[in-house]
Amino acid sequence: xxxxxxxxxxxxxxxxxxxxxxxxxxxxxxxxxxxxxxxxxxxxxxxxxxxxxxxxxxxxxxxxxxxxxxxxxxxxxxxxxxxxxxxxxxxxxxxxxxxxxxxxxxxxxxxxxxxxxxxxxxxxxxxxxxxxxxxxxxxxxxxxxxxxxxxxxxxxxxxxxxxxxxxxxxxxxxxxxxxxxxxxxxxxxxxxxxxxxxxxxxxxxxxxxxxxxxxxxxxxxxxxxxxxxxxxxxxxxxxxxxxxxxxxxxxxxxxxxxxxxxxxxxxxxxxxxxxxxxxxxxxxxxxxxxxxxxxxxxxxxxxxxxxxxxxxxxxxxxxxxxxxxxxxxxxxxxxx
Ligand code: UDP
Ligand code: MG
Numbered sequence: 482x483x484x485x486x487x488x489x490x491x492x493x494x495x496x497x498x499x500x501x502x503x504x505x506x507x508x509x510x511x512x513x514x515x516x517x518x519x520x521x522x523x524x525x526x527x528x529x530x531x532x533x534x535x536x537x538x539x540x541x542x543x544x545x546x547x548x549x550x551x552x553x554x555x556x557x558x559x560x561x562x563x564x565x566x567x568x569x570x571x572x573x574x575x576x577x578x579x580x581x582x583x584x585x586x587x588x589x590x591x592x593x594x595x596x597x598x599x600x601x602x603x604x605x606x607x608x609x610x611x612x613x614x615x616x617x618x619x620x621x622x623x624x625x626x627x628x629x630x631x632x633x634x635x636x637x638x639x640x641x642x643x644x645x646x647x648x649x650x651x652x653x654x655x656x657x658x659x660x661x662x663x664x665x666x667x668x669x670x671x672x673x674x675x676x677x678x679x680x681x682x683x684x685x686x687x688x689x690x691x692x693x694x695x696x697x698x699x700x701x702x703x704x705x706x707x708x709x710x711x712x713x714x715x716x717x718x719x720x721x722x723x724x725x726x727x728x729x730x731x732x733x734x735x736x737x738x739x740x741x742x743x744x745x746x747x748x749x750x751x752x753x754x755x756x757x758x759x760x761x762x763x764x765x766x767x768x769x770x771x772x773x774x775x776x777x778x779x780x781x782x783x784x785x786x787x788x789x790x791x792x793x794x795x796x797x798x799x800x801x802x803x804x805x806x807x808x809x810x811x812x813x814x815x816x817x
Contacts, residue, residue, distance in 0.1 A: 627698035
């Protein structure tokens with residue numbers, strides 16, 4: 482007689498109960514908004530979001546205890562004061578202050594780790610991403626989607642440079658095998674289920690928009706046109722953009738390392754041919770004096786490739802270095 486094996490499943494029942502209780506009818510919505518020196522845009526942002534949330538509440542699409550959570554990423558202007566003032570005046574608004582500037586991705590992560598909604602939407606403080614699609618995102622969630630990507634349908638308001646680099650970058654990442662949703666930034670809805678899954682990724686170098694598609698779950702996309710910033714200027718200077726770009730590649734793909742290996746192989750192949758050629762020349766033509774160029778050029782060439790290769794290796798080594806330290810990704814100073 483065979484007996485059913487008695488498996489013990491490592492299932493976190495507390496968390497699971499939470500998932501089952503996910504309110505699909507009228508979810509508690511949390512908006513997470515990273516802010517860095519945004520005093521110029523905040524009043525308008527607050528006004529527009531307040532209107533929108535009230536509407537959604539009246540339509541019965543979200544729960545009355547939904548919240549807008551601003552994450553102050555160590556601003557040096559009056560951003561935090563504005564947030565506190567608003568939180569005091571209106572229970573819809575909440576605030577989170579990081580101990581210092583940690584960059585958009587970490588600020589976003591701090592917010593995501595703190596909110597308690599059934600559905601969580603991340604959006605920038607400047608409202609360049611059309612807030613009208615928040616309703617579409619909520620609708621998709623109510624129909625059972627766990628991830629809803631906001632996708633830019635056109636980029637006419639971005640400069641040619643920004644558009645070309647951004648779109649080129651998405652293509653480059655796709656070539657490197659990183660699963661990205663084309664033209665999707667960090668404007669998205671996550672259900673509590675998807676967010677709890679994301680929280681399990683505790684790597685220090687977290688490239689959020691690269692991780693989400695690998696989570697799985699039922700997902701969909703909503704399209705919108707990207708607006709211009711209505712006040713203030715971009716808080717993403719070229720060096721922050723570049724760093725995010727390199728981050729995206731090196732935290733998802735080992736292909737650059739493989740390219741180096743292929744390059745090394747090719748150069749070695751060429752060298753073998755060169756050696757044979759040199760030997761033949763030497764043997765067949767005793768008068769031949771080895772030329773200066775043919776000895777110096779390979780030195781430069783191989784030197785260059787070696788430096789480049791060391792540089793790419795260094796990128797990955799620095800990643801390992803950062804990860805092994807297991808430093809916290811953000812520190813919260815105050816919660817409002
Ligand atoms: N941001 C942040 N920390 C930073 C830089 C930016 O929290 O170090 C926030 C910023 O306040 C905004 C969002 O990230 O809400 C996107 O920044 P921005 O609009 O300047 O970027 P762009 O739209 O120009 O790419
Ligand atoms: Mg912006």
